[in-house]
Amino acid sequence: MGLLARRNLFHDKVRFGVTLTGIVFALVLIIIQFGLFLGFTTTTSNNIDHSKADLWIVFHGVGYFDTGRTFSERKFYQVLATPGVAEAEKYMQAFARWKRPDGRIENIQIIGVRPGSEMGQPWNVVAGSAADLKREDAILVDELYKEKLGVQQIGDRVEIGGHRARVVGFTRGIRSFTTSPFVYASFKNSLDYTNPTSSETDVGYIVVKAAPGISIATLKKNLSERLSDVDIYTTAEFSRKTRFYWMFTTGAGLAVLTAALMGLIVGVAVVAQTIYAATVDHIREYGTLKAMGATNGYLYRVLIEQAVSSAVLGYVLAMVVAHFVVAGSEKGGALILMPLEMKLGLFVLAIFMCVAAAIVSINKVTKIDPAMVFRG
Amino acid sequence: MAAVIRTAGVTKVYGEGATALRALTDVDLEIRAGQLTLLMGPSGSGKTTLLSILGCILRGTSGSLEILGQRVDGLPEGELPRIRRDAIGFVFQGFNLFPALTALENVSLALDVRGVRRRAAEKRAAELIREVGLAEKSKSYPADLSGGQKQRVAIARALAGDPPIVLADEPTAALDSTNGKIVIELLQRLAHKHGRAVVMVTHDPRVLSYGDRIIHLEDGRIVREESGTRTEEEMTAGVMVSIETGETKA
Numbered sequence: 001m002g003l004l005a006r007r008n009l010f011h012d013k014v015r016f017g018v019t020l021t022g023i024v025f026a027l028v029l030i031i032i033q034f035g036l037f038l039g040f041t042t043t044t045s046n047n048i049d050h051s052k053a054d055l056w057i058v059f060h061g062v063g064y065f066d067t068g069r070t071f072s073e074r075k076f077y078q079v080l081a082t083p084g085v086a087e088a089e090k091y092m093q094a095f096a097r098w099k100r101p102d103g104r105i106e107n108i109q110i111i112g113v114r115p116g117s118e119m120g121q122p123w124n125v126v127a128g129s130a131a132d133l134k135r136e137d138a139i140l141v142d143e144l145y146k147e148k149l150g151v152q153q154i155g156d157r158v159e160i161g162g163h164r165a166r167v168v169g170f171t172r173g174i175r176s177f178t179t180s181p182f183v184y185a186s187f188k189n190s191l192d193y194t195n196p197t198s199s200e201t202d203v204g205y206i207v208v209k210a211a212p213g214i215s216i217a218t219l220k221k222n223l224s225e226r227l228s229d230v231d232i233y234t235t236a237e238f239s240r241k242t243r244f245y246w247m248f249t250t251g252a253g254l255a256v257l258t259a260a261l262m263g264l265i266v267g268v269a270v271v272a273q274t275i276y277a278a279t280v281d282h283i284r285e286y287g288t289l290k291a292m293g294a295t296n297g298y299l300y301r302v303l304i305e306q307a308v309s310s311a312v313l314g315y316v317l318a319m320v321v322a323h324f325v326v327a328g329s330e331k332g333g334a335l336i337l338m339p340l341e342m343k344l345g346l347f348v349l350a351i352f353m354c355v356a357a358a359i360v361s362i363n364k365v366t367k368i369d370p371a372m373v374f375r376g
Numbered sequence: 377m378a379a380v381i382r383t384a385g386v387t388k389v390y391g392e393g394a395t396a397l398r399a400l401t402d403v404d405l406e407i408r409a410g411q412l413t414l415l416m417g418p419s420g421s422g423k424t425t426l427l428s429i430l431g432c433i434l435r436g437t438s439g440s441l442e443i444l445g446q447r448v449d450g451l452p453e454g455e456l457p458r459i460r461r462d463a464i465g466f467v468f469q470g471f472n473l474f475p476a477l478t479a480l481e482n483v484s485l486a487l488d489v490r491g492v493r494r495r496a497a498e499k500r501a502a503e504l505i506r507e508v509g510l511a512e513k514s515k516s517y518p519a520d521l522s523g524g525q526k527q528r529v530a531i532a533r534a535l536a537g538d539p540p541i542v543l544a545d546e547p548t549a550a551l552d553s554t555n556g557k558i559v560i561e562l563l564q565r566l567a568h569k570h571g572r573a574v575v576m577v578t579h580d581p582r583v584l585s586y587g588d589r590i591i592h593l594e595d596g597r598i599v600r601e602e603s604g605t606r607t608e609e610e611m612t613a614g615v616m617v618s619i620e621t622g623e624t625k626a
Binding site for chain 2 (some may be wrong): 011
């Protein structure tokens, strides 16, 4: 049985090549579409997920990151005075205009944080240091956007909102899902860059760390009792709300989600068609087996063994291709993520798709009229 | 000689109503061990339908069928593969070999279907391949064999389960006269040497002289039966013939 399954698979190399190509194409399509989906959702909440904060305090009604609504700095001091707060920091996010050295204008998103704080800092700093943000006019940008922003190295100078800025470091892999890259600055400078007429009393968000021994839920309750006109979220809640907002209430998110689902459907269809065609190609042989006295169980095992072998080989090849695609995406405009869970899920999916397609063909095989073997 | 297959009133109708087609009508037949029985008749006379019913791969619309003394026409569908495995070997006009398997593996597969372990199956398959005179071709794929060689592999495969009944559907139709002769002689020896009941559907007038019985079908009915040239004594005594060499021993 194993012999027949293997030989049927490998004997016709062209057919086998077509089968494998179909499976690999389908899996890579699914990886790319779901990888883009994951990359997009992860990117929308990147700054929240890496904030190391326990709680986010936002203007009432602001259900997601990137809205730019601000509130009075007085609330920051109320937070600091709340029992159970170990640390709190002002945090700013706002859009600004970046003037490149060659005079071209680009839109950016400024992230204002307190240099040296544990919370809200840029991560993956590959040149310079986040602590350097305390230096005059200091900014950090991601190396992905060097070309877009017209900067090449530490020390390059630009203008943001009419104010001088100087690159003091680069991060790696901090993407924006919009066309406006994130640029990190001190909280103070971020106010200058985003609204020259504002005072320091404006705060976009407050990030909070709970003191040891106090639960986040308790701290959230304490803060809720003291603060008005704000919403308080745990980091996970705020991340989830932000992802949900961008995924399900915007055209971009729905487009990515739809593409991912379409990728899955097309992938399943391609695999099903491929495995089905491979089985039907051998239908006469299965008829002969039935005439020889093979039980349906025997036929199931042959077909399922073929399907599993195809799935495993297709999966391995798809992983090789996908690693190149994912590696390429790290330097490109759109992030494709392939976490371990996705790899494992895809393996299960590949096996499931191939076996399911084989089972559909099994139906055809088990209903073969064995008398077909007598027809010339 | 014992009847290994017995039919009584077997009728087969395809379809229903106005489009119904009667392929067989009231076929009463006994197939005996040790004989090569030829089923002859024009196209559409019901030969292949009858062979399919005898092989338990098609059910008659009415009538009874006994294989080795067991009524099989009423058995559930799931029981029929066992009957085919245990009692019947098939030889097809188009050979129906598995192109991805070597000659040896094709024969071995028939044993795998019967649950024989791989090593034992290969050993038995090698014996059978040797018996049909293809030892040197055991590792060849069907594409590299002539028509006659393919049919001999198919015969070896049909014998893998050591079945008392061999059913052959026009096994010489696709062969030239030399290979046709080799194949028919091989089938004849299976009947005469090993006491198997060999039933062969044929259009081929070249094989008439090999049959112990010739059953003529027309429009789904048995219209005539002739006896072959062998005497009853020869049939009952058995003639020792080497399948490989064709040498006859008293």
